[in-house]
Structure formats: C-alpha cells, structure tokens
Amino acid sequence: MTIVEIESLTKAFADVRNELADVVGVLNLQIENAKRKHLADIKRLVARCADKHGALKAAIESAPGLFDKPRTAVFHGIKVGFRKSSGSVDWEDDEQVAKLVEKHFPEQLDLLVKTSRKPIAKALLQLSVAELKKIGCTAEETGDVVVIKPTDSEVDKIVNALLNDATEEAAEEAA
Numbered sequence: 001m002t003i004v005e006i007e008s009l010t011k012a013f014a015d016v017r018n019e020l021a022d023v024v025g026v027l028n029l030q031i032e033n034a035k036r037k038h039l040a041d042i043k044r045l046v047a048r049c050a051d052k053h054g055a056l057k058a059a060i061e062s063a064p065g066l067f068d069k070p071r072t073a074v075f076h077g078i079k080v081g082f083r084k085s086s087g088s089v090d091w092e093d094d095e096q097v098a099k100l101v102e103k104h105f106p107e108q109l110d111l112l113v114k115t116s117r118k119p120i121a122k123a124l125l126q127l128s129v130a131e132l133k134k135i136g137c138t139a140e141e142t143g144d145v146v147v148i149k150p151t152d153s154e155v156d157k158i159v160n161a162l163l164n165d166a167t168e169e170a171a172e173e174a175a
Helices: 003-062 094-104 106-112 129-134 155-174
Strands: 072-075 078-081
Touching: 003 078, 094 106
Parallel strands: none
Antiparallel strands: 072 078
C-alpha cells in the first residue's frame, strides 16, 4: 500500500460521501420547506386544540360526580375523568436542602439525601496502567487508531450517523 493508493481510496470515499451529503441536504431542505408550508395550519390547529382542551377540562372539573366509579371513561379515543395526582417536590439548592435535612431530620438523612462518590474518568486517564490496575481499573489500548473524519458542515451529523449504522450492520453481518 502506498500513500498515493491511500489518497485514491480517500477520494473515492469522499466522493460517495459528498453524494450522500447532497441527498441528505436536499432532504433537510424539503423538510424545512414542508414545515414552513404547514406552519400556519399547525399554529392555528394548536390554538384550536388548546381552546377545546380548556373547555373539556372545565366541563370535567364542573362535574366530578360523573366520574366516581369508574374514575375515567374513553370517548372517541380520548380518556377523560380523574386520577390520583402523584404530586411533586421542587427545590433550588441541593446542598442547602441536604444541610437542612441533616439539621432537622438527622435520623432520616440516609433515606432523604443521596450521597454518591464516583471516579472521575478524565483524571484517571492521567494515571499509569500499573496505577490503574492497583485501583481495580482496566485501560483500553492507547495506541494509534485509524481516523477517517470529514471536516465539513452540519450535514456531517446525519451523514456520520447513517455511516455508523451502515458499518455496524456490516460488522454484525460479517460476524
């Protein structure tokens, strides 16, 4: 294998990839055009849906007795009625809530506050293979790996995803 042959294979890959990127670009343009074409209808229907939803909610809230047993009913593919709310809890500062739990409910600290310790992968990469073995870690090969990475635009994300899927399928079929 020579560098000229590698360059030739790279050109063949780049040419086909550019064709694929062009098709994906056309597809994305068609999707954007379709969105723009239908956006007014979508906005209008969303507003109508919100109005109808509000009216339905008000009607259900005004007649809770209709939903004693059973608590819900299905009409026209829509489930309506009442269900038990699961409730929610919210806070702004994790550390402050944990401190206050520890202060006011120390006997329940383990139940109400999660304490976690997790190794930092980026920091562990600074250790030698021998040091990693001491702490029960294994290291992947850190030698050279083949790089085939285009340097162009946004379309790359879609193209790369499609290429990854195709190469994974090919590898699975070969196995």
